[in-house]
Amino acid sequence: AATGRRGASQVRNLNAIANQSDVRIVMAGGYFEDIGFSIYPVRVAEMSEDQLVEELVSDAAAQLWGAFGEIASSLEMRPDERKVHRAVARAHLRTGLPIFTHTPHESCPSCAMDQMDTIEGQGVDFSHVVIGHMATIKPEHDPLGTHKEVARRGAFIGLDTLGHEMGRSDIPAHDKVRMVQDLLEAGLEDHILLSSDQGNERQFNRYYGHGWASVLMQFVPKLRFAGVPEEAIRKILVDNPRRFLAFVPQD
Numbered sequence: 001a002a003t004g005r006r007g008a009s010q011v012r013n014l015n016a017i018a019n020q021s022d023v024r025i026v027m028a029g030g031y032f033e034d035i036g037f038s039i040y041p042v043r044v045a046e047m048s049e050d051q052l053v054e055e056l057v058s059d060a061a062a063q064l065w066g067a068f069g070e071i072a073s074s075l076e077m078r079p080d081e082r083k084v085h086r087a088v089a090r091a092h093l094r095t096g097l098p099i100f101t102h103t104p105h106e107s108c109p110s111c112a113m114d115q116m117d118t119i120e121g122q123g124v125d126f127s128h129v130v131i132g133h134m135a136t137i138k139p140e141h142d143p144l145g146t147h148k149e150v151a152r153r154g155a156f157i158g159l160d161t162l163g164h165e166m167g168r169s170d171i172p173a174h175d176k177v178r179m180v181q182d183l184l185e186a187g188l189e190d191h192i193l194l195s196s197d198q199g200n201e202r203q204f205n206r207y208y209g210h211g212w213a214s215v216l217m218q219f220v221p222k223l224r225f226a227g228v229p230e231e232a233i234r235k236i237l238v239d240n241p242r243r244f245l246a247f248v249p250q251d
Contacts, residue, residue, distance in 0.1 A: 002069075
């Protein structure tokens with residue numbers, strides 16, 4: 001994922017990692033959010049939606065992106081964030097690249113719906129869209145209700161803060177296991193994606209974080225212990241990501 005326009009050095013570094021290891025890297029790009037980390041450069045506010053679309057399509061082709069993401073919004077989507085969501089949706093229609101989003105970690109079910117409304121308003125169907133950070137919805141905010149609505153509209157449910165410790169999204173692992181179980185019981189196994197939202201050094205093993213392998217080494221064993229069948233685990237880990245990421249280039 002990217003939180004801003006990728007520079008040449010980032011592309012070189014990711015290529016080097018892929019070429020020197022057995023890791024298959026799907027590089028994504030786009031613009032993250034307007035506030036919080038102050039990721040949007042001033043130029044985003046100055047650019048038109050059409051200009052953003054052209055830049056996204058051009059960068060995706062030049063840098064061989066495999067997705068747009070992560071595309072974020074605040075608790076109340078700001079005008080430039082809405083503009084970026086619309087631009088990414090239009091760039092998706094031009095390129096076929098899948099989209100993954102970032103919803104706030106503060107437990108915001110309405111944010112997911114706002115993102116989906118904005119993206120769908122540009123004519124996108126959700127077969128290659130994942131609404132991110134859906135594991136940050138607190139039990140008292142009915143996560144299953146939001147997850148069902150995301151799936152009903154055709155998108156993937158990103159349970160992608162596994163092994164992620166932030167005060168704003170401190171949902172215990174057993175609650176996240178329960179989310180998976182609830183979705184399986186609801187027959188929505190085709191819509192589940194897992195990830196860890198690794199994004200800074202303090203999450204690395206060497207700094208006593210959970211590390212890049214936290215999904216496979218920590219969360220999946222919890223699913224097995226809870227009785228989730230192997231065929232469901234394979235679908236979630238292999239089949240669903242393959243289906244989400246596969247696309248036919250459009251432009």
